[in-house]
């Protein structure tokens with residue numbers, strides 16, 4: 001799909017984990033733009049277009065001089081706002097000698113960049129990702145950089161967890177998911193898919209973490225999408241009939257899967273993920289093993305998604321005009337795409353209603 005309008009620009013996108021950005025010049029492609037990230041001496045993050053004004057050499061190949069970047073080709077220097085402050089062998093600096101600077105906010109262990117109109121970059125609009133940083137939630141997390149699929153395929157994947165039954169059989173998937181009804185609600189910014197599976201055998205992953213052999217459980221999946229690209233899934237199990245659905249989760253174990261998906265190009269993305277929990281939070285070995293359960297040299301749960309998503313994109317690339325057809329299970333993903341399309345339409349002059357960015361068949365809602 002070579003769709004020029006694949007992603008809205010007026011949005012905050014996760015660009016890096018906070019610990020990845022220091023005093024090295026770090027290049028990253030975000031929304032089809034090359035960006036270089038670094039930390040100023042006061043600790044704040046700067047993000048500049050990664051192309052020198054002079055001859056386009058990536059600034060990330062240069063080096064830092066204090067808070068400024070010196071191009072590694074002919075020595076032009078740019079400050080953190082993108083203004084040129086030095087040109088070799090000339091006194092007067094051309095005032096138009098600028099590179100673009102992107103608003104950056106550090107929040108919830110991630111660096112978020114605003115890729116659109118800087119005048120609209122309101123830090124209050126950074127998506128809610130607080131589970132990634134705040135007590136009682138504990139997790140390590142990781143990233144699939146340059147995952148070779150349209151970021152919306154990842155959102156589809158997370159908004160419909162019936163795929164667990166087929167992609168993740170043997171760990172978190174079982175037939176109870178496909179048998180259980182679910183409810184989809186939305187606002188103008190969020191979509192929620194809620195599913196309860198009551199009085200079931202826990203799947204192996206949750207049986208292990210609950211540690212109460214022989215008990216049936218009530219299992220929940222409450223998935224919240226915040227447009228355009230953040231998903232937080234409240235998931236867990238409690239001993240059956242102990243009131244989890246009514247709000248008492250004291251006899252259960254609870255986690256959140258967290259996903260901030262950032263378009264790299266129209267057909268690739270960076271997928272920042274974490275799985276956080278509120279049980280056995282001091283157990284560092286459990287933190288490591290839960291991370292490994294998700295990504296582990298091709299054998300983790302998310303590795304399975306990774307392979308499906310890239311294979312799906314390859315198939316789409318071979319048949320770009322072939323529409324998607326929708327089932328009931330796609331209702332959450334369809335609403336998510338609708339919100340994204342609404343954001344895209346707002347950024348398109350003269351567009352009054354959302355434009356579908358991928359042809360779809362009949363919507364089942």
Ligand code: FES
Pocket residue numbers: 052053054055056057071072073074075076
């Ligand atoms: S390309 Fe950067 S100074 Fe010439």
Ligand SMILES: [Fe+2]
Pocket residue numbers: 157163164167168301302305
């Ligand atoms: Fe999955």
